[in-house]
Amino acid sequence: MSGFLSSSVGKKYLMGLTGLVWAGFVFGHMAGNMTIFVSPDLYNQYGHAIVSNKILLYGTEAALILSLLVHVGLAINLTISNRSSKGIASSVKASGSKRTPLAAQTMIIQGTILLAFIILHLITFKYGEYYETTIDGVKMRDLARLMSEVFSQPPAVAGYVISLLLLCAHLKHGFGSVFQSLGLLHPSYQGKIKAASWAYAIVVTIGFISQPLYVYMMS
Template sequence: MMTAAVNHYFRSSIGRKHLVAITGLLLCGFLVGHLSGNLLLLVGPDAFNIYAHKLISLGPLLYVIETVLALVFLVHLYLAARLNIENRQARGKYTLKTRTGRGTTLMSASMPYTGVVLLVFIILHLMNLKFGTNYQTQVDGVQMRDIYRTTVEYFQSPVSVAWYVFAMACAGFHTAHGFSSAFQSLGLNFPKYYPKIKIISYLYAVTIAGGFAFLSIWCYLKGV
């Protein structure tokens, strides 16, 4: 049975921040997997298609994974939006115009905005690629989806590439603050290792945003 304390936890300022942090870190983990898989684009059409086919072949298990991922994303989105609304109310009518310069960064101040860009991006991303044109191909006699072609074709438009690179810059900004901030929220801030977490946070952001952005430009240059 849930005690009042546990009950309050899920409604409290700190408890909800813990959930935003945990779901955020899970999404960070997902991006690592996603980028690793996408790097197969560089190997060639067959390698990328076989990888995608293996994922699709998971069948019901894939649906379970996708549902969990969607739930993690929605919890992150919902709680972050709620907390942001509360924070705006707590600040009141007068917003702070000046900063000390020793606290808030462009990354931390833009979290809600980069978050909204990423939400729009993810919807379009799923529509254009996952639910994009379903080409078929055969690799070693096995019939499978030619997701490689869908991807490379999508990035033939400079507008698509520009939007993608912009969205990845937002992802970089969002995770540069979010990754290390998640550790702070979870109470994992010790002088011994927190400076290292901050460095890892920046490295993570640059690697993820740079990696995805690079692949989109690579697709554009590679051509159909």
């Protein structure tokens, strides 16, 4: 299998699989955070339940970190080798039906900004100010308070919205490509994948964007 993993096709398999791990994670993350709309207490309890389950927490973190390292490493490797394969690019970009979609053309740029966003996001929340609260006699982290502090600042909200729009583009191309990379594309649903990838990307993005906006408007 070493030949498989060093081939251009094998690398795209890994790119797709690791991307799928994150695509699944962002959906779960977005859906779980929706508890903020119910009440800050429920949001805190949801967060507390996750960090209390060490197997789930460390298992998920390990899978995410490993996937991210492989995804980023391969992205750099493939971008360099693909650019050298292309050599000189055409001086004019195609228009009309032969045009390369912008989202597909700028995956490496979106990815770089998203990586920076992930790091900043972890510094802000996971490793941010630790407030405590007691709900139903249980001591837990008051993440809702931190969230409301962060998103009372318009620049933070704007930064999140922009990053999430990039996530939308990244998910759209990623979800739309993964079936082909993994060899699962089939004529019977080829046409529906485009619509499904837009739907997935938009649901995740709108869901995520609604959260800082809601907190900002409530503050």
